[in-house]
Amino acid sequence: MSETGKILTANRLNDGLVVFLSAANIWTRHINDAALAQEANAQSALAKRGEDFEAANIVTGAYLVGAERDDGEILPDHIRERIRAAGPSVHPGLLVENPHVSLR
Amino acid sequence: MPLLNQREFKADPWTFLDTSEPVPSGGDIVVPFERLVSDFKTLMLHDGQLGVAFPNNLPVTELEPYLQRLQLVTLDFPAFTDGRAYSQARELRTHFGFKGELRAAGNLLPDQLGFMQQVGFDYFEIADERFSLDAWLDAATSISLSYQPSFTSRSQMPISTARGLADTSAPDAEDWPEQPHYG
Amino acid sequence: MYRYDEFDARFVAERVSQFRSQTERRLSGELSEDEFKPLRLMNGLYLQLHAYMLRVAIPYGTLSSQQMRALADISEKYDRGYGHFTTRQNMQFNWIALEDTPAILEDLAKVEMHAIQTSGNCIRNVTADHWAGAAADELADPRPVAELIRQWSSLHPEFSFLPRKFKIAVTGAPNDRAAVKFHDIGLRLHLNEHGQRGWEVIAGGGQGRTPMVGVTVRDWLPEAELLGYLEAIIRVYNLFGRRDNKYKARIKILVHETGAEKFRDLVEEEYARKPGSGIEVDARELERIEAYFGGPNFEVLAMVQPEFEQDKLRGREFARWVRANVSAHQMPGYAIANISVKPVGGIPGDATAAQMRTIADIAERFGNDEIRVSHHQNLVLPHVRQSDLHEIWQVLQANGLGTANLGLIGDIISCPGLDYCALATARSIPVSQALSRRFSNPDRQAEIGPLRLNISGCINACGHHHVGHIGILGLEKKGVEFYQITLGGSSATDSAVGGVLGPGFSAEEVPDAIETIVDTYIALRMDKETFLQAYRRVGAGPFKEALYAAA
Ligand code: SF4
Numbered sequence: 119m120s121e122t123g124k125i126l127t128a129n130r131l132n133d134g135l136v137v138f139l140s141a142a143n144i145w146t147r148h149i150n151d152a153a154l155a156q157e158a159n160a161q162s163a164l165a166k167r168g169e170d171f172e173a174a175n176i177v178t179g180a181y182l183v184g185a186e187r188d189d190g191e192i193l194p195d196h197i198r199e200r201i202r203a204a205g206p207s208v209h210p211g212l213l214v215e216n217p218h219v220s221l222r
Numbered sequence: 223m224p225l226l227n228q229r230e231f232k233a234d235p236w237t238f239l240d241t242s243e244p245v246p247s248g249g250d251i252v253v254p255f256e257r258l259v260s261d262f263k264t265l266m267l268h269d270g271q272l273g274v275a276f277p278n279n280l281p282v283t284e285l286e287p288y289l290q291r292l293q294l295v296t297l298d299f300p301a302f303t304d305g306r307a308y309s310q311a312r313e314l315r316t317h318f319g320f321k322g323e324l325r326a327a328g329n330l331l332p333d334q335l336g337f338m339q340q341v342g343f344d345y346f347e348i349a350d351e352r353f354s355l356d357a358w359l360d361a362a363t364s365i366s367l368s369y370q371p372s373f374t375s376r377s378q379m380p381i382s383t384a385r386g387l388a389d390t391s392a393p394d395a396e397d398w399p400e401q402p403h404y405g
Numbered sequence: 406m407y408r409y410d411e412f413d414a415r416f417v418a419e420r421v422s423q424f425r426s427q428t429e430r431r432l433s434g435e436l437s438e439d440e441f442k443p444l445r446l447m448n449g450l451y452l453q454l455h456a457y458m459l460r461v462a463i464p465y466g467t468l469s470s471q472q473m474r475a476l477a478d479i480s481e482k483y484d485r486g487y488g489h490f491t492t493r494q495n496m497q498f499n500w501i502a503l504e505d506t507p508a509i510l511e512d513l514a515k516v517e518m519h520a521i522q523t524s525g526n527c528i529r530n531v532t533a534d535h536w537a538g539a540a541a542d543e544l545a546d547p548r549p550v551a552e553l554i555r556q557w558s559s560l561h562p563e564f565s566f567l568p569r570k571f572k573i574a575v576t577g578a579p580n581d582r583a584a585v586k587f588h589d590i591g592l593r594l595h596l597n598e599h600g601q602r603g604w605e606v607i608a609g610g611g612q613g614r615t616p617m618v619g620v621t622v623r624d625w626l627p628e629a630e631l632l633g634y635l636e637a638i639i640r641v642y643n644l645f646g647r648r649d650n651k652y653k654a655r656i657k658i659l660v661h662e663t664g665a666e667k668f669r670d671l672v673e674e675e676y677a678r679k680p681g682s683g684i685e686v687d688a689r690e691l692e693r694i695e696a697y698f699g700g701p702n703f704e705v706l707a708m709v710q711p712e713f714e715q716d717k718l719r720g721r722e723f724a725r726w727v728r729a730n731v732s733a734h735q736m737p738g739y740a741i742a743n744i745s746v747k748p749v750g751g752i753p754g755d756a757t758a759a760q761m762r763t764i765a766d767i768a769e770r771f772g773n774d775e776i777r778v779s780h781h782q783n784l785v786l787p788h789v790r791q792s793d794l795h796e797i798w799q800v801l802q803a804n805g806l807g808t809a810n811l812g813l814i815g816d817i818i819s820c821p822g823l824d825y826c827a828l829a830t831a832r833s834i835p836v837s838q839a840l841s842r843r844f845s846n847p848d849r850q851a852e853i854g855p856l857r858l859n860i861s862g863c864i865n866a867c868g869h870h871h872v873g874h875i876g877i878l879g880l881e882k883k884g885v886e887f888y889q890i891t892l893g894g895s896s897a898t899d900s901a902v903g904g905v906l907g908p909g910f911s912a913e914e915v916p917d918a919i920e921t922i923v924d925t926y927i928a929l930r931m932d933k934e935t936f937l938q939a940y941r942r943v944g945a946g947p948f949k950e951a952l953y954a955a956a
Contacts, residue, residue, distance in 0.1 A: 129456070131432065131503065132502060132504045133457070133502035133504060134452055134453075134456040134457035134503060135456050136455055136456075172438070174434075175432065178438050178452065179438075179452070196884045197823065197881075197884055197886065198454075198823060198829075201454065201824060202455065205455060206455070206824035206834075207824055207835060208824050208832075208835055208838065281644070302440075303526070303566055304566065305526075305564075305566025305643060306644055306648075308562065308563045309563055309643045309644050310644070312563050313640075317678050331440060334566075336562070337560075337562035337563075338562075340562035340563075341563050352435070353435075357435075361423075361426075364419060364422065364423040364426065365419045365420065365423060365560060366415070367412055367419070369556045369557055369559050370561060373562045381413075381416065381556070382690065384412045385410070385412065387687050387690050
């Protein structure tokens with residue numbers, strides 16, 4: 119059964135990588151761990167948390183993205199966000215962290 | 223609001239009058255450009271120094287008729303990304319030989335200070351109190367060389383001078399190694 | 406090529422420390438994102454879809470083997486083992502951490518490179534003819550002047566907060582390979598009847614949302630006056646260029662809205678005040694710079710190199726590569742070897758660290774240590790002996806760099822598009838890959854002849870679609886990508902902006918559509934007519950008919 123709603127995404131300030139805010143209020147690299155806010159109230163609360171994290175200089179450019187969760191997998195509505203979540207479509211596998219870049 | 227000049231914060235001795243405030247009997251005053259134009263006959267006779275706050279969307283040629291009487295020109299940076307006043311300052315200093323106080327006002331940030339000095343500003347109205355004096359001075363002196371020989375402040379040595387090439391337009395050039403700082 | 410003296414080196418080193426301080430202030434929160442953004446952009450650092458992207462300046466597209474190796478090292482140490490050569494003759498790294506950037510800039514400085522002004526509303530890295538100093542048709546090498554402009558524009562105090570970005574291109578040859586009519590300022594060298602050098606100054610050209618061919622503001626500007634005149638143009642732009650609308654802020658709009666005549670008057674009026682009395686080009690400084698660009702000590706070689714002629718008979722593939730990728734050099738017995746960074750099905754302009762090192766090795770061994778980046782996203786070895794070409798080709802072949810398609814339909818220009826770019830509306834790389842596969846047959850490519858196929862992932866036109874003989878623009882409607890086709894553009898001496906053919910196509914339909922266009926051309930071409938010539942003769946009609954009539 120699928121649920122629709124909004125997830126919060128941003129780029130991490132220190133390395134720019136794409137992250138999603140989880141239900142535990144932790145930024146994760148994995149879209150399936152993102153918190154999906156279904157109600158309008160929950161969505162604005164999520165957006166507010168993004169502003170706080172921006173103000174704290176943890177992430178930059180936080181915004182809500184429309185998405186659907188089906189069987190634990192989250193798929194954003196828009197192609198742009200799918201590419202952000204999955205990495206360049208022309209380089210499958212590149213989303214895996216580069217061993218040369220320290221994991222942060 | 224503190225005024226940055228010669229490596230220190232100073233109090234502002236000038237009084238700014240808006241379009242309608244009465245002119246005091248003496249002292250140094252700054253008026254908006256439109257008031258300068260409309261009231262010049264009386265302002266000209268003011269007992270004290272006269273300055274103008276000039277907007278960044280008019281050509282500085284409009285200031286030409288008044289420059290003789292002006293001891294201060296304030297140019298505006300409505301946003302730090304709006305760089306028109308750099309060219310205005312440059313024109314005032316080089317085309318019109320304006321020798322008075324040239325003030326930068328508006329959205330100023332430490333990392334722009336060096337450029338502002340190079341085009342001829344010497345006073346800075348610091349509205350934003352987030353930054354310490356050191357932050358301003360460090361940012362302004364972080365680059366000690368300049369590729370533009372005709373744009374010199376004491377913080378930058380023209381590279382052409384360093385290379386031993388003729389430098390026709392940098393009067394302060396020889397001051398420089400002794401005064402590697404902003405002034 | 407140019408080498409830094411101690412002052413250039415100190416300048417760049419100070420710039421790196423300055424950026425280190427700015428980065429620290431951003432990470433600590435002293436600078437807000439809005440305040441930091443212009444600072445990082447002026448050091449070439451963007452925030453893209455997946456990470457920060459660092460654009461490294463390759464001034465006028467010239468780099469040494471050592472510099473190429475440094476780029477390879479950076480791609481492995483701080484990125485994911487590859488880099489992207491852009492249509493602005495620069496290199497982009499796609500997976501950069503902000504925290505690492507000061508260290509990367511330090512590594513670059515060690516090999517006399519930087520990322521200064523590769524972005525931001527300032528005078529950008531100056532570009533030039535990628536065959537400069539080598540091309541048979543050249544009057545003089547434009548790079549000394551390009552270097553002069555690079556230095557003059559570096560951290561220019563008056564012009565670091567312009568209404569919008571500002572690009573300058575320079576050429577010293579009558580055949581325009583630098584697209585001088587499509588830059589904010591284009592400079593083209595002319596010699597007068599006394600053999601003195603002067604520059605034609607073209608302003609207000611550009612691509613993007615509103616493509617425009619630049620207008621000549623001066624036919625022949627004495628070289629000594631060059632910087633003073635540039636200063637006058639850019640001052641007029643800084644003062645009067647629009648700042649109310651980002652899409653109308655380029656100088657081309659000012660020229661267009663003011664009118665070319667009036668604009669010229671404004672510039673001349675400003676210039677007449679001689680603001681830059683200290684800015685005449687110092688002959689000694691230009692001489693000092695010119696001394697670095699002498700080129701190799703060319704050997705005196707015969708016009709015809711028997712060994713090379715033999716090599717061409719040895720195999721069809723080498724002969725094909727020579728035909729497509731090798732160009733005439735000004736010195737007898739020498740050649741310009743163009744390296745296609747467009748393998749079949751590859752990502753246009755992408756090179757791995759290993760490929761970068763291979764090219765560095767070849768340049769060191771055979772090419773006077775010099776490499777060029779072209780605005781077609783290819784690489785060039787400007788000075789090689791004809792007799793070495795076969796060996797060079799073999800090494801290139803073995804490393805996936807021997808594709809023989811220069812200037813042919815497989816030599817596709819493509820911007821990164823939605824796979825990387827935060828501004829994109831659609832992907833461009835997969836479309837270019839599909840087309841590259843569709844037209845992979847080298848015989849077919851040769852039969853089609855010279856054809857420039859350019860793809861952009863949004864209206865910003867970094868993939869130069871407006872000036873492609875065939876241009877493809879990726880757009881989006883309700884989350885679905887679609888592609889608009891334009892025909893008849895050119896960035897060469899016969900410059901023109903292409904015209905939109907009709908309704909767009911889905912990504913899957915594009916290869917068929919392009920094939921239909923190509924087939925239509927082949928059916929109607931006369932003699933040796935190229936695609937562009939044929940299009941100019943017959944217009945869009947037959948192509949429209951072939952594409953849309955059936956539907
Ligand atoms: S054309 Fe658009 S999508 Fe392509 S690189 Fe430029 S801004 Fe990005």
